[in-house]
Amino acid sequence: MASSPSKSPHVKTFPGKLGRPSSVPTDLILPTQRVKMIMKSCPDVEMVPQEALHLITKATELFVQYLAEESYKKVASKDRIDYDDLSNAVHDIEHLEFLREAIPKKVTWAEAQKLIEENSNKFEGFF
Amino acid sequence: MAERPEDLNLPNAVITRIIKDTLPEGVAVAKEARSAIAKAASVFVLYTTSTANSLAQKNKKKTVSAQDVFTAMKEMEFEKFIEPLQESLEVHKKSQQSKKEQKEAKAKAKKTEVADKNTSFTEEGNTGVTIMDITETGKENGVELQNV
Numbered sequence: 001m002a003s004s005p006s007k008s009p010h011v012k013t014f015p016g017k018l019g020r021p022s023s024v025p026t027d028l029i030l031p032t033q034r035v036k037m038i039m040k041s042c043p044d045v046e047m048v049p050q051e052a053l054h055l056i057t058k059a060t061e062l063f064v065q066y067l068a069e070e071s072y073k074k075v076a077s078k079d080r081i082d083y084d085d086l087s088n089a090v091h092d093i094e095h096l097e098f099l100r101e102a103i104p105k106k107v108t109w110a111e112a113q114k115l116i117e118e119n120s121n122k123f124e125g126f127f
Numbered sequence: 128m129a130e131r132p133e134d135l136n137l138p139n140a141v142i143t144r145i146i147k148d149t150l151p152e153g154v155a156v157a158k159e160a161r162s163a164i165a166k167a168a169s170v171f172v173l174y175t176t177s178t179a180n181s182l183a184q185k186n187k188k189k190t191v192s193a194q195d196v197f198t199a200m201k202e203m204e205f206e207k208f209i210e211p212l213q214e215s216l217e218v219h220k221k222s223q224q225s226k227k228e229q230k231e232a233k234a235k236a237k238k239t240e241v242a243d244k245n246t247s248f249t250e251e252g253n254t255g256v257t258i259m260d261i262t263e264t265g266k267e268n269g270v271e272l273q274n275v
Contacts, residue, residue: 027218030141038135038172045180045191050223051216052191056175058215059200060137061145062208063171067164068146072154081150083159090167095204102170103163 032057070096137168175199 035057039048070089071081084106090099107115142165146156179191179199188195193216200208 027215029145030137034134034137035172038137038169039176041135042173042176042180044184045176047190049190049192051193051219052179052196054219055193055196055212055216056172056179058212059175059196059205059208060168060172062211063205064142064145064164064168065149066205067167068149068156071160071164072150079153080155080157081160082157083163086160086163086167098174098203099167099170102166 028054028057028061030057030061035060135169137165137172139165142168174203178202 032053036048036053039045039053039056067086067089068081070093071086074085074088074092075081076085087103087105090096090103091105139161143156143161146161146164150156175196176191179195182195182198182202183189183191186195197209197212200206200212
């Protein structure tokens with residue numbers, strides 16, 4: 001329905017308002033806005049440049065893959081990954097040290113009690 | 128700024144998708160393991176950001192450059208991420224470029240369109256009215272259908 005010939009190329013190239021605003025492909029699946037928010041929660045970080053945001057988002061995706069692969073190497077049953085597989089990977093691999101506090105090894109209540117007893121003198125001041 | 132603590136979590140659904148795509152088919156991942164991996168991913172973002180940021184500060188820069196992120200990966204012993212990251216950055220740059228070009232072309236097209244309208248307004252009537260006509264007809268149809 002090109003009313004005037006000069007308009008037709010424009011109509012062809014751009015589908016208009018109904019077309020998605022960005023048909024440009026991106027290779028990210030994690031939301032960059034969320035990653036940006038986490039980055040900004042870091043002290044001393046005010047500005048987050050586009051390139052750094054893209055790279056860190058992509059790195060995080062690669063990191064999730066890596067963690068899944070490493071945990072899978074630890075599994076006993078080969079068809080299921082449990083928390084313990086992940087925490088074993090985190091505690092065995094040296095450069096994952098930064099995760100050890102966030103992903104602690106689980107201990108049983110009996111083990112915990114034993115630990116408390118062993119360290120009871122350290123806690124004396126608290127009770 | 129993050130207003131609620133949940134704002135610092137990454138969406139579980141996306142994390143689960145990445146995990147599923149990585150592992151062989153049929154491997155189940157316990158919910159606890161999934162949320163722990165999501166938590167680990169947030170910690171990773173923080174750790175990378177602060178490592179890259181201190182590298183930038185060392186170079187007396189206020190913002191983190193792509194190179195700072197690559198160096199941070201090396202420092203954190205994630206060298207194997209550097210190559211795929213470089214590739215991804217190239218893709219990103221290209222898509223940014225074409226986005227920019229699209230925008231410029233769009234702006235240009237708009238300009239010509241406006242110019243077109245100004246010149247053809249008196250001769251040909253206008254397309255704006257045609258569009259309104261279509262909507263009107265659509266509305267009428269809707270009403271008719273409801274009446275039936």
